Amino acid sequence: MEKANNIVLIGFMGVGKGALAREMVRQDSSLYALDTDDMIESLTNTRIKKIFERAGEAAFRALEQKTADWLAQNVENAVVSTGGGFFKVNNLERIGTIVYLKADFDWIYKRILNAPNAKKKLKKRPLFQDVGKAEKLFEERFEAYEKVADIVLDVTETDTEEMAKRVLENVKVKNAGKS
Structure with missing residues (x-):
């Protein structure tokens, strides 16, 4: 099956995928933003943290796969921000152009701690409790993110507005090369 016309943002939890997706849509009104964690919470009417507590990580990963299947079949022209482990779904490449937002662990952790709602941001990330x-987990994943990505962009020391411009430009160049 052909790759959908979406931009899929992957990377470690807290790297800024959701904020970047919203900024990209602000810069390009032909796109709309979707967040896979929000979609799962809507589907189950349950917070991610509660899904992990009640059903475990395997059940959550199955919900991610269900979400990936739906995205690949039904969504076009979207910027999809994903949960940190979403890159493991078996059809990621069919959803769209995969952009890995790369940063080191300390930068990500400081970003979360310096957020205006830091306690809330930490609390909603079950895998960040320790x-x-x-x-x-970051050390285990960072090479895997690069392997599945079509585009790798370092997000450290770049504000969200500039990063959105970079992602949109890189995706445009990459997709132009396919024609």
């Missing part, structure tokens, strides 16, 4: 475990 910083040592989160850092270990």
